[in-house]
Amino acid sequence: MKFTIFKNTVLLFVIVLISCGNIKKVEHRRQKTEGEILHFVQNDNLPVEGANQTEIYLPLLQGKRVGIVANQTSVIFKKEIATSLSAPRNDRYTHLVDSLLTLNIAIKKVFAPEHGFRGKADAGEHVEDGYDTKTNLPIVSLHGKNRKPTQEQLEDLDIVVFDIQDVGVRFYTYISTLHNVMEACAEANIPVLIFDRPNPNGHYIDGPTLKMENQSFLGMHPIPLVHGMTIGEYAQMINGEKWLAHELQCDIAIIPLKNYNHHTPYSLPIRPSPNLPNDQSIKLYPSLGLFEGTNVNAGRGTEFQFQRYGAPFLNSETMHFTYTPVANFGAKYPKHQNELCYGEDLRSEDIDGEMTLKWIIKAYQNSTDKSKFFNIDNFTKHAGTDQLQKQIESGMSEADIKTTWKDNLEVFKKTRKKYLLYD
Known part of the structure; x- marks a missing residue:
């Protein structure tokens, strides 16, 4: 399948497509065009989130019927964030949905993950569909009666935007929602545009690797507990490893981070879920x-x-x-x-x-x-x-338990390397 929405546009040079995989080449092209079409936050020492790079993606959304997978972390930071982190929250950022509506982007509905669109629901709590009181947009819960968008819910859309802050842990369910959205959109032949965000635990890989007989919404893929990837990189892995049903591949494009590598410290300005406050x-x-x-x-x-x-x-x-x-x-x-x-x-x-x-x-x-x-x-x-519980009950030391993870971690690191967008 081709991501036809990007056809015949110069902006292709600054989008990382799933078929690309060569971030160095893309960054080289961006250097040639940056002065003409890109206007980033002035402080070059801070990461620039995908959502903040409006000059790149607005032309890709204009005239399209848009669905957005979003929660309280889906924001555009104002330039003052570079110098005034103590400013009141409303002065530091605007919600992506509010901004796009102001810019006359035709948002048709919002898909909400675990904890809901405003991020107030308990972990695992059933969240009902409804309407956002601020924008009156329909809210489709992906943590209620269905965790995967239905074809009926997608039929009035041309493109889906995915913008959620992750923390890089396998049982943190936003990457499961990413999988389900990509799978549903692949089935409907709808492209997904992903706004990348830093992973605060993205500088290491650790923990036991999931065995597929234990697959659930708390872990859908054979990855370690800490995977060391951004949402954009992880989406590339889902496609590249053919983890979607029937080995489908979703047409995705990624708005990559600027000023970021996997060792860049990043303090989340908004709690990504109610019980991760700092x-x-x-x-x-x-x-x-x-x-x-x-x-x-x-x-x-x-x-x-x-x-x-x-x-x-x-x-x-x-x-x-x-x-x-x-x-x-x-x-x-x-x-x-x-x-x-x-x-x-x-x-x-x-x-x-x-x-x-x-x-x-x-x-x-x-x-x-x-x-x-x-x-x-x-x-x-x-x-x-099920091995970890048995190891703890048997009295194994932490060092001995971690030794049993080593081979699987080395295999994963080699696989992960194919999909990285950042050093």
Whole structure:
């Protein structure tokens, strides 16, 4: 299939197509045309998100019927973001949907992932279709009665834009939504335009690799728990590895990041979901996210989500930190609601560039009733393999467990390299 929307346009030179795969060549062409058609944020030290490069993609949307996969992170940053991060939020960015409507782009509907369009729903919560109160646009939930757009929902569209901030962890479901959108659009012969954003955990690869018999919405592909790719790079992998049904390939184009490589520090200015409030929670998420498959609370129901863990059945003689989860924003029914939990506070923990098993191993070893610890099916879906639970239960050390991941990680790194857009 051809991505005919880009046919006969000079802007092809600044779009990374799935068939391209040679970012150096594209960047060379961009240097020739940048002074003529591109106007980026002036601070060359900051990454420039795909959504901010309006001069590139607006001509591709004009006159088209547009659907947008978006949430609260789908924003265009104002130039002041380079110098005034302390400014009020509304002065720092505008939502992509609001901006495109102002620019007379014909948005027909918004597709909302887990947590909803405004990002307020609990993890895993069923989200209904509806209308956005601000724009009156139809909102189609992709975390409700269907997680993949139906052909009927796509039939009035010419193109779909995908713009969601990811955090680079396999069980963070936005990459599953990406897969489903690409598959539905491939079936409908509708192109997908992807606005790339930095991956705050994009500088390393770690964790067990998913075995396909454990495939679920928490993990659809045979990748490590931390994959080290941006949304745009990951979309290329989905196509290139032929992971869509019937080995379909979706016509995609990517608006790549500027001033970015995989070692560029990036602090998310908007929480990507209700329970990832800050940089520390995002760094700890690959490690503490495994607690989601256990009966241990990982800070939901507090103001320090994914920065602590605890449970009533952890040993109070060895686990001296205590807290009590209560219903709050993003956690209507947290684990062990209104119960005193014993655990650890990790707000000051220095961790970057790795996921660790030390906390889940410690919690298991300090469980006064190990039969309560694992939610077996859910833990396997999060880990991607049933082997990890068996290894923890058998008393294997973290170092020995990580050794069993090594071969699969090396295979993945070679595959990943084919789809990278950035160093």
